Amino acid sequence: MFGEQQRFMLFLIAPAALLMLLFQVLPIVIGANASFRDWALYNPKKIWVGFSHYYAVLSDPAFLYTVLPNTFLFMILSVAGALVAGLALALLLNRPFRGQKLVQTILLVPLMVAPVVAAIMIRWMFNDQFGIVNTVLEAIGLEGQPWLVQRWSAFGIILLTDIWLWTPWFTLLLLAGLQSLPKEPFEAAAIDGTTTWRVFRFLTLPMLRPVIVVCVVIRAIDAFRTFDIVWTLTGGGPGRSTELFSLYAYVHAFLNLDLGRGSAAAIIGGLIILVIGVVLYRLVDRIAKA
Amino acid sequence: MPIVTRPDFLPGLPKWSRKTLFALALFGICFAFAFPVLWLILTSLRPESGVYYVHRGTEFTLASFAEVLTDDRIVSAFLNSALISTLATIFSLLVTVSSGYMLSRFTGPASRIWFGTIYVFRCIPYISWVLPLYFVTQSWGLYDTYTGLLLPHVAVHICFFSWLMKGFFDGIDPSMEYAAMIDGCTRWGAFIRVAIPSALPAISALAVLCWLFTWNEFLFALILTGNRVPMITVVMAQFVTEMGLRWNLMAATAVMALVPAFLVALFGQKYVIRGLRI
Numbered sequence: 316m317f318g319e320q321q322r323f324m325l326f327l328i329a330p331a332a333l334l335m336l337l338f339q340v341l342p343i344v345i346g347a348n349a350s351f352r353d354w355a356l357y358n359p360k361k362i363w364v365g366f367s368h369y370y371a372v373l374s375d376p377a378f379l380y381t382v383l384p385n386t387f388l389f390m391i392l393s394v395a396g397a398l399v400a401g402l403a404l405a406l407l408l409n410r411p412f413r414g415q416k417l418v419q420t421i422l423l424v425p426l427m428v429a430p431v432v433a434a435i436m437i438r439w440m441f442n443d444q445f446g447i448v449n450t451v452l453e454a455i456g457l458e459g460q461p462w463l464v465q466r467w468s469a470f471g472i473i474l475l476t477d478i479w480l481w482t483p484w485f486t487l488l489l490l491a492g493l494q495s496l497p498k499e500p501f502e503a504a505a506i507d508g509t510t511t512w513r514v515f516r517f518l519t520l521p522m523l524r525p526v527i528v529v530c531v532v533i534r535a536i537d538a539f540r541t542f543d544i545v546w547t548l549t550g551g552g553p554g555r556s557t558e559l560f561s562l563y564a565y566v567h568a569f570l571n572l573d574l575g576r577g578s579a580a581a582i583i584g585g586l587i588i589l590v591i592g593v594v595l596y597r598l599v600d601r602i603a604k605a
Numbered sequence: 606m607p608i609v610t611r612p613d614f615l616p617g618l619p620k621w622s623r624k625t626l627f628a629l630a631l632f633g634i635c636f637a638f639a640f641p642v643l644w645l646i647l648t649s650l651r652p653e654s655g656v657y658y659v660h661r662g663t664e665f666t667l668a669s670f671a672e673v674l675t676d677d678r679i680v681s682a683f684l685n686s687a688l689i690s691t692l693a694t695i696f697s698l699l700v701t702v703s704s705g706y707m708l709s710r711f712t713g714p715a716s717r718i719w720f721g722t723i724y725v726f727r728c729i730p731y732i733s734w735v736l737p738l739y740f741v742t743q744s745w746g747l748y749d750t751y752t753g754l755l756l757p758h759v760a761v762h763i764c765f766f767s768w769l770m771k772g773f774f775d776g777i778d779p780s781m782e783y784a785a786m787i788d789g790c791t792r793w794g795a796f797i798r799v800a801i802p803s804a805l806p807a808i809s810a811l812a813v814l815c816w817l818f819t820w821n822e823f824l825f826a827l828i829l830t831g832n833r834v835p836m837i838t839v840v841m842a843q844f845v846t847e848m849g850l851r852w853n854l855m856a857a858t859a860v861m862a863l864v865p866a867f868l869v870a871l872f873g874q875k876y877v878i879r880g881l882r883i
Contacts, residue, residue, distance in 0.1 A: 319792075320711075320792075321715070324715055326703075327703040327704060327706060327796075328703070328704045330699070330703070331700045331701065331703075331704040331763045331767065332719075334700060334756065334759055334760045334763060335760055335763055337760075338734075338738065338756055338757045338759075338760035339729075339734050339761075341741060342734040342735070342736075342737040342738040342741050343729070343733065343734050343737065345737040345740060346736060349737060404634070407631075412627070412631075418631055420871075421638055422634070422638055423874065424638055424639055424642055425638060426817075426870065427817060427863070427866040427867055427869075428821075428863060428866070429820065429821035429838055429866065430821060430823065431821070431823050431838040431841055431842050432645075432821075432838075432841065432859045432862055432863060433641070435645075435844075435845060435856075435859050436644065436645045436859065438845065439644075439645070439852055439855070439856070440641060442852075445852075479637075479641070487877070487878065491878070536727065536728050539730060540731055542732065542823070542824050543823035543838070543842075547842050560730070561730060561731070561732040564732045564733075565732060565736070565828075569828070574736075574740075578736060578737060581730070581733040581736050582733060585730055588729070588730055589725065589729065591728075592724070592727075593728075
């Protein structure tokens, strides 16, 4: 039926496709089914309720006015922060200096730290009674803050943890990108006596753009579904003020035991990020071709 | 002499102050990146009574580590995490290397459709399919078992790693494989004996990343396991809520969870950097 080449291609992707079918496609279909039913862990009847879970999620003020803005704000600030820091560090590491290898190894430390461990460390450092941050603040005469029980400071700490965790990822990929750039344009700029800023603005940045865009797209999609650091740092608190989208779905499904509504929230979030993902992909394609 | 002299750091200042400022900046950056980990290690070495005044004490002990290691749940969580990470790495590589090879070496509708599928599934947030996976694993009797955690982990790696693997194979000239096929090698022979050996640095990079991702993963372990297969990240997160006040034990567990990841990354770093550069 198939030619020899088609059979070869099929065999190459068959194991991956089978696993994805069983552990991604099938669960999504079952989740979609659950989102239309009154499916609670304590109520096994699973009555069909149509779109009422979707209506409940989309008319929930907590979802509309806290969770969604939080998620988007988190996504934008976390990606922007990690990109700027990662680019700066990649430029720094791209020039030779003594101890460069050591610095590079230290900068990659957060890459190895589990998000849960990072969240535990930060939570301990920002502990309101015994944390080092408040101790230092009090030592220099400032007032310590209950960091994790105020909305915006808690949000800021979550953001900071995320940027700390993901900056090395940007640094690594951008450094690899920097080192593969051709030398000639930079030599020409040096002969012309171009200033450092202009070299960065008109040479480095445009030539690095494809790498930057790919990094940003991957990271933005991942930031949208952040769960572990929020769960460990604040659990979505104080109140529900730092809840992100993944947490909202999890809380409804497993803490309120309403699997139908949790699934509906998960699907709404999935659709939102899918749209963003496709738009971003078009952008990558256009930039790669330009 | 090279034509390009690197632009100076803060031109206009005298040389010695430039050097000092540069060193200070470097030190500040390294400090910011390493401090949380150092602080955690320091906390883990403090005795129970001194843990709230980490900065003041001079007394150090390994007692917290000893106490953590007598806790069966934590020890088995470490073993489980190590086992799952290693198995997930092996299976993921088996599955993604061939899928990435297909994406790289073939163009045409089949390849484009497969790439599209991978990209779409990469975008879908974990919660959207791990949440219903909870019912699936339960109805298949896989909930809270090794298989029930291992296979979803392998599945989640497919998309990203196939994508990375495609990039690695794109950087390798296929003419060697064509030469091998002209000399009578089959397609499989060219793939296994020619393409895979030349992609080995990239494959090692992927192995390191895969091991780290699995070891650090939290959401899957939280939803798909219960008491029979505790994973280290879940145990630590429970620690925070249940034993929130015993920070020395918390820190000791976290430090032990860092060690394997550090070792893997330390020995794997050069492969990761080399692999990403291809």
